[in-house]
Amino acid sequence: MAEPLFRRLAIIGLGLIGSSIARAARGSIAAEVVASDRSQAVLDRVTELGLADRAEIDPARAVDGADLVILCAPVGAFASLAEAIAPHLAPGAILSDVGSTKRSVLRDVGPLVPDGVHFVPAHPLAGTEYSGPDAGFATLFEGRWALLTPPPGTDPGAVERVAEFWRRMGSMVSVMEPAHHDRVLAMVSHLPHLLAFTICGTADDLADETRQQVLQFAASGFRDFTRIAASDPDMWRDVFLNNRDALLEMLARFTEDAQAMARAVRWGDAGYIEDKIERGRKIRRSLIEIKQA
Amino acid sequence: MAEPLFRRLAIIGLGLIGSSIARAARGSIAAEVVASDRSQAVLDRVTELGLADRAEIDPARAVDGADLVILCAPVGAFASLAEAIAPHLAPGAILSDVGSTKRSVLRDVGPLVPDGVHFVPAHPLAGTEYSGPDAGFATLFEGRWALLTPPPGTDPGAVERVAEFWRRMGSMVSVMEPAHHDRVLAMVSHLPHLLAFTICGTADDLADETRQQVLQFAASGFRDFTRIAASDPDMWRDVFLNNRDALLEMLARFTEDAQAMARAVRWGDAGYIEDKIERGRKIRRSLIEIKQA
Numbered sequence: 001m002a003e004p005l006f007r008r009l010a011i012i013g014l015g016l017i018g019s020s021i022a023r024a025a026r027g028s029i030a031a032e033v034v035a036s037d038r039s040q041a042v043l044d045r046v047t048e049l050g051l052a053d054r055a056e057i058d059p060a061r062a063v064d065g066a067d068l069v070i071l072c073a074p075v076g077a078f079a080s081l082a083e084a085i086a087p088h089l090a091p092g093a094i095l096s097d098v099g100s101t102k103r104s105v106l107r108d109v110g111p112l113v114p115d116g117v118h119f120v121p122a123h124p125l126a127g128t129e130y131s132g133p134d135a136g137f138a139t140l141f142e143g144r145w146a147l148l149t150p151p152p153g154t155d156p157g158a159v160e161r162v163a164e165f166w167r168r169m170g171s172m173v174s175v176m177e178p179a180h181h182d183r184v185l186a187m188v189s190h191l192p193h194l195l196a197f198t199i200c201g202t203a204d205d206l207a208d209e210t211r212q213q214v215l216q217f218a219a220s221g222f223r224d225f226t227r228i229a230a231s232d233p234d235m236w237r238d239v240f241l242n243n244r245d246a247l248l249e250m251l252a253r254f255t256e257d258a259q260a261m262a263r264a265v266r267w268g269d270a271g272y273i274e275d276k277i278e279r280g281r282k283i284r285r286s287l288i289e290i291k292q293a
Numbered sequence: 294m295a296e297p298l299f300r301r302l303a304i305i306g307l308g309l310i311g312s313s314i315a316r317a318a319r320g321s322i323a324a325e326v327v328a329s330d331r332s333q334a335v336l337d338r339v340t341e342l343g344l345a346d347r348a349e350i351d352p353a354r355a356v357d358g359a360d361l362v363i364l365c366a367p368v369g370a371f372a373s374l375a376e377a378i379a380p381h382l383a384p385g386a387i388l389s390d391v392g393s394t395k396r397s398v399l400r401d402v403g404p405l406v407p408d409g410v411h412f413v414p415a416h417p418l419a420g421t422e423y424s425g426p427d428a429g430f431a432t433l434f435e436g437r438w439a440l441l442t443p444p445p446g447t448d449p450g451a452v453e454r455v456a457e458f459w460r461r462m463g464s465m466v467s468v469m470e471p472a473h474h475d476r477v478l479a480m481v482s483h484l485p486h487l488l489a490f491t492i493c494g495t496a497d498d499l500a501d502e503t504r505q506q507v508l509q510f511a512a513s514g515f516r517d518f519t520r521i522a523a524s525d526p527d528m529w530r531d532v533f534l535n536n537r538d539a540l541l542e543m544l545a546r547f548t549e550d551a552q553a554m555a556r557a558v559r560w561g562d563a564g565y566i567e568d569k570i571e572r573g574r575k576i577r578r579s580l581i582e583i584k585q586a
Binding site (some may be wrong): 015028053060091124127145147163174176177180183184185188189191192194195197198199200201202204205206210213214215216217218219222223224225226227228229230231234235237240241244247248250251252253254255258259261262263265266268274276277279280281282283286288 | 297302340344347375418422438448467474476477479481482484488489491492493494495496497499503505506507508509510511515517518519520521522524526527529530532533534535537540542543544545547550551552554555558559561563566567569570571572573574575576577578579580583
């Protein structure tokens with residue numbers, strides 16, 4: 001077994017992602033895992049499940065002496081969390097996170113990082129529709145991408161240690177510019193979730209009798225949408241609010257395209273509709289070819 | 294084993310649905326299965342796979358002497374198919390279909406049904422993203438709904454035989470008014486597919502570099518969308534064109550809701566966003582409770 005990469009890992013936020021990191025990292029990747037969560041109930045559950053060596057409700061105590069700190073709370077909590085822990089970060093420690101929006105993390109956390117602490121934001125592209133410490137599992141990150149968005153001038157050694165951390169979790173690693181990350185993720189993840197949440201609301205607004213049948217006869221298309229829509233509300237509220245510009249841009253592009261499709265349906269433009277459907281199939285085939293499907 | 298319900302079943306169109314019916318019905322539910330498809334290649338494959346007792350390129354010959362005929366082609370082909378087979382339908386035969394749009398089937402097929410032939414349109418809510426005779430499987434309809442939309446005055450005995458046909462396929466059966474069917478299906482199936490096709494096109498329009506990364510980093514949200522979007526183009530083109538009014542109404546409702554969500558994102562209305570996400574979760578929970586998820 002490889003030498004642990006870190007002596008002490010502090011995980012702030014023990015939801016699906018944080019608890020999966022704890023399960024996968026404890027012992028082999030980090031010699032010691034300290035868990036912190038704003039919820040005592042979550043920490044009690046983490047202790048019951050034996051996911052960490054120590055549980056601390058106070059994030060400042062949790063990061064004390066840690067050589068790797070990973071923020072796993074919803075991104076909207078990052079500014080106040082960074083403020084709370086910054087004075088307590090050990091010199092030479094690495095501060096990272098798993099947030100789905102990277103410009104906001106640079107903006108909210110970056111200015112608070114003390115000299116001598118390495119700031120290496122990251123985003124593992126993994127998740128399920130379940131939430132909380134019971135939902136995590138050690139293999140969540142296997143075969144998935146972890147995107148790193150270090151600010152200019154970050155110590156390459158620290159970036160490499162975070163990259164190695166994710167490789168040992170089974171992930172593929174790529175370094176990316178934060179604004180580019182936010183645009184790509186707005187398209188492949190944030191917009192699909194916004195559409196899924198929205199269509200559930202649209203269905204919910206139908207008259208009572210119809211709604212019952214919407215549920216009763218839910219065909220496969222709608223079932224997939226509701227699966228996406230079951231994801232954690234706090235996390236997604238924060239993602240939408242913290243990737244506003246890219247998300248609104250992608251939604252505007254999508255809305256134009258949906259209106260063009262509506263026009264084709266209204267006027268019976270079969271060729272246009274076929275072309276759009278074929279493009280969907282093409283993207284699907286590409287996904288299968290690059291083994292992401 | 295129960296006595297076969299029909300002596301001779303003619304299936305017109307041997308794609309995913311038609312070939313699944315052939316696999317499930319042959320022998321036990323229908324003593325003899327005759328397959329017809331406009332494509333000789335499909336019929337050759339049906340023969341190779343041993344899915345039917347006889348293959349006929351001419352649908353008029355296929356329906357000859359059949360006591361149950363099921364149209365399994367894309368709904369846009371129903372009018373010309375009905376014209377071709379109508380004079381050849383046996384007295385007392387039942388004419389049914391599996392089309393996803395029921396008002397159009399009543400409109401296109403209904404007037405052509407000869408006296409003495411029973412017309413019982415049906416729609417099994419089942420499918421996958423794969424197409425063609427190789428994609429079918431005998432258990433496709435198990436535990437899924439089959440919706441029957443017989444026109445007023447249809448012989449109750451004929452409706453019951455079609456209901457029993459689908460029950461023997463493992464389906465749950467419900468009788469529904471065609472316009473109501475089309476609205477419910479527009480919401481739970483047609484609109485989700487339109488959105489899925491559209492978002493794939495929107496992604497495809499991104500700049501080349503970004504598109505590569507859209508594919509490379511496709512997160513789970515987008516993967517689910519592309520799975521939906523891989524469905525059969527001819528079938529979906531016809532569904533959109535033949536459920537125009539209901540689909541455009543649901544799309545208009547959805548677009549209003551998406552614009553309201555966009556406004557909430559732009560103005561940072563966290564409460565609104567949380568409410569919409571919670572409604573998505575609520576619908577998801579309802580789906581799980583009624584065991585459709």
